[in-house]
Amino acid sequence: xxxxYIFYLLITIFLELGVYFFLLKRPILYILFYxxxxxxxxxxxxxxxxxxxxxxxxxxxxVFIIEVFLIKSLFExxxxxxxxxxxxxxxxxxxxxxxxxxx
Amino acid sequence: MNKNxxxxxxxxxxxxxxxxxxxxxxxxxxxxxVSYCIKFNNLNEYSEYSLFAVCDTTMPETYxxxxxxxxxxxxxxxNFKVCAIEKTKVPTTLNLxxxxxxxxxxxxxxxSNISNNNIICKDLNYRPMTQVKAENPxxxxxxxxxxxxxxxxxxxxxxxxIIYTYTGGVSEEIPYTTESRPVSKYASTEEIKNIxxxxxxxxxxxxxxxxxxxxxxxxxxxxxxxILIIRKNKKKDI
Numbered sequence: 001x002x003x004x005y006i007f008y009l010l011i012t013i014f015l016e017l018g019v020y021f022f023l024l025k026r027p028i029l030y031i032l033f034y035x036x037x038x039x040x041x042x043x044x045x046x047x048x049x050x051x052x053x054x055x056x057x058x059x060x061x062x063v064f065i066i067e068v069f070l071i072k073s074l075f076e077x078x079x080x081x082x083x084x085x086x087x088x089x090x091x092x093x094x095x096x097x098x099x100x101x102x103x
Numbered sequence: 104m105n106k107n108x109x110x111x112x113x114x115x116x117x118x119x120x121x122x123x124x125x126x127x128x129x130x131x132x133x134x135x136x137v138s139y140c141i142k143f144n145n146l147n148e149y150s151e152y153s154l155f156a157v158c159d160t161t162m163p164e165t166y167x168x169x170x171x172x173x174x175x176x177x178x179x180x181x182n183f184k185v186c187a188i189e190k191t192k193v194p195t196t197l198n199l200x201x202x203x204x205x206x207x208x209x210x211x212x213x214x215s216n217i218s219n220n221n222i223i224c225k226d227l228n229y230r231p232m233t234q235v236k237a238e239n240p241x242x243x244x245x246x247x248x249x250x251x252x253x254x255x256x257x258x259x260x261x262x263x264x265i266i267y268t269y270t271g272g273v274s275e276e277i278p279y280t281t282e283s284r285p286v287s288k289y290a291s292t293e294e295i296k297n298i299x300x301x302x303x304x305x306x307x308x309x310x311x312x313x314x315x316x317x318x319x320x321x322x323x324x325x326x327x328x329x330i331l332i333i334r335k336n337k338k339k340d341i
Contacts, residue, residue: 009319036323037323037326037327037330038323040319040320040322040323041320041323041324041327043316044315044316044317044319044320045316045320047316048316048317070327073327073331074327074330074331
């Protein structure tokens with residue numbers, strides 16, 4: 001079960017990296033480093049809560065809130081930008097995640 | 104920046120709150136938990152021995168087995184073994200006559216003697232039953248077993264009977280006729296019979312994964328905290 005979990009974590013990091021890069025226009029390695037950190041905080045917690053409570057919307061909302069703070073702190077952007085980035089990144093990864101799950 | 108540190112502290116507290124979830128039953132949807140324990144019906148024949156229930160996997164624990172009517176269970180992921188030593192070989196300084204967890208120097212003594220084969224251990228080889236389908240009336244399961252002859256290497260535990268207790272307190276005792284656990288007559292349909300699941304397979308795998316996830320999160324939070332603190336100090340210096 002651990003191996004598929006890492007696979008999903010890596011996919012999420014890769015997808016969010018694309019969103020961060022597109023919206024922040026900063027060096028890719030800088031964004032990659034923080035994308036890994038942010039997702040290593042939120043993805044495992046989201047997985048735990050999804051297994052416990054089986055409520056994707058609630059879990060994704062929690063991830064969105066935590067990522068707003070992490071994006072704001074780590075990328076040193078204002079709250080408005082952090083909210084937009086977190087919202088787009090999480091909608092994007094959720095949709096891709098659902099498509100991968102369905103396939 | 105202080106706000107960020109407070110936020111991270113809050114996340115740490117939040118993770119702390121997760122610990123009970125990590126170590127609790129990971130119930131599959133549609134299932135309920137039941138209490139499970141093992142009774143030894145010939146414990147009174149071992150009055151000359153000190154007996155211990157030893158779990159050396161997952162959540163290590165060592166308990167004294169000295170209550171004839173006691174029903175013993177360990178942390179749900181642990182298939183404990185029973186270990187025995189003649190009471191005459193136990194130093195009088197050790198306090199092994201209480202019905203409690205063995206800790207400290209007493210525990211070190213027990214484990215060093217298990218390693219040296221002075222204490223003989225026998226694996227129970229049982230599968231605890233801690234989850235049943237929600238509509239199943241079972242609330243408690245007791246496996247009754249017979250302790251083996253510890254001096255005979257070929258002697259093993261004998262499964263004697265299982266006692267199911269149902270909602271309302273009604274009990275049903277069924278003797279073991281094979282190694283397989285007898286199925287409750289109240290679980291009358293094949294559907295219910297077949298969905299009695301082993302927690303060893305379900306919870307353990309999810310539990311391991313959750314534990315792994317919390318560790319990843321904690322490491323990431325520590326790195327983020329360090330970065331934010333370094334940044335804060337740099338700004339102060341400027």
